[in-house]
Amino acid sequence: MNTMTLSIARFICVVSLVMVLSTSSQQSVCAQLSALPPQVWPQNPVTVSFAPDSVGIGIFRNEIHQHLKATMDEKQYRIEILKACQEWSRNSGINFALVGDSPRDFGTPGLSQSDPRFGDIRFGAFPQTNVLGNAIPYHPTAGTWAGDILLDTNTIYEIQSPETTQIVAERADLFSVALHELGNTIGLVDDNFDPESVMYYRYAGRRQSLSPFDVQNVQFLYGPRANDPYEDRQGNESIATASIINWSADFVINSSQTVRGRINASQDVDVYRIRGNTLSDKLWVTLNCRGLSLLCPKVTILDDEGRVIDTASSESPLDNSVTKELTSFYPDETRYLVVEWNGIPEFEFGDYELE
Ligand SMILES: [Ca+2]
Ligand SMILES: [Ca+2]
Structure with a gap:
């Protein structure tokens, strides 16, 4: 059905959706949403x-996993959705990170952002x-509904080939729908006129990337992707220009020290x-991106002459934290830690902490 509307994320529709789903105490929040632009x-x-x-989900029950597992394995559909997050990030100043969830209803009273x-x-x-x-755009008064994305279980989601031009009724490409719904949640409205835009209101098959117009719109809200704020002007791309990790004066055994960086x-x-x-000849290095970004990182440990001693790499954006022991590392010895992208497509940038 090529007339199928991709999303009804315009406010009036969000209001009606949430009103159907919500308890009466949440309806006033929705009424406010209808009068205010996304933020x-x-x-x-x-x-x-x-x-x-x-x-x-209001009077319904969440079925996302049961539904998507009918056509994809669990890792695959989670990664498709995270790829859509990365596409918005790659083209603007917004960043996404994966965190855990808990068995709470949608709309549970709580914070609009950073609810733990x-x-x-x-x-x-x-x-x-x-x-x-459906997507509920961010608004400070939307409570935990803010940003939530609810897929339709009457649609079969799959990974469609970019070459597929024929649109089949009730089948849709997961990445492309997630890309559109994420656009709504970060403040973009549906586009009724430009079929090249991922925000076009009708489903138009597999998308590969944002259109130039989409990039312009998201940068208007979040700015362009910023340069790495954590390295100085000469950079830290080689052993000669390595950033020095100094032990803090109050460092004690069994404590840790954290350095923030960005690939x-x-x-x-x-x-x-x-x-x-x-204080210690046994040290562990943890390269963590969990909760910070979707980067799939790799850390390589070099000795004082630049020879590789060990390496550790994250397996997927679903698990992007790695830990290695700095073996036989004695006082006054030097090690170099090289942090980079591990090569998993689409997850080539993001913040990390080295601990
Ligand atoms: Ca939310
Ligand atoms: Ca960097």
Whole structure:
């Protein structure tokens, strides 16, 4: 059905959706939403989570996992959705990070952003009519509904080939629908005139990327992607220019020290130099992106002459934290830590912490 509307994320429709779903105490929030334009998310990164099946969505129950598992394996559909997050991030200043969820109903009273129980944007699904999904844009008065994306379980989601031009009724490409719904949640409205835009209101088959117009619109809200704010002007791409990790004066055994960094492009490499500490000959290095970004990172440990001793790499954006022991690392010895992208397509940039 090529007349199927991709989303009804215009406010009036969001209001009607949420009113159907909400308890009466939440209706006044919806009335306010109808009068106010979408707003940009105040904090970066915006976190994303997958709500467990069976939690309430108004009078419905979430069925996202049961539904998507019918056509894809679990890892595959989660990664498709995260790829859509990365496409918005790659082209603007907004960043996304995956976090855990908990068995709470959608609309549970709480914070519009940074509620510790689940992501800012929760993904769920329930049966809907004539739409592929719904998104609730960020607004400070929307409570935990803010940002949530609800797919339609009457639609079969799959990974469609870019060459597929024929649109089949009730089948849709998951990445493309997620891309559109994410656009709604970050403040963009549906486009009625430009079929090249991912925000076009009708489903138009597999999308590969944002259109130039989409990039312009998202940059208007979030600015362009910023340069790495954590490295100085000469950069830290080589052993010669490595950033030095100094032990803080109050460092004690069994404590940790954290350094924040960013891999800003597939070719970006951050190198750190660390000297042994007299307090401990056993040190662990953790390269963590969980809750910070969707980067799939790799860390390589080099000795003082630049020879590779060990390496650790994250397996997917669903698990993007790695830990390695700095073995036989004695006081006054030097090690270099090289942080870079591990090569998993689409997850080539993002913030990390080295601990
Ligand atoms: Ca939310
Ligand atoms: Ca960097």
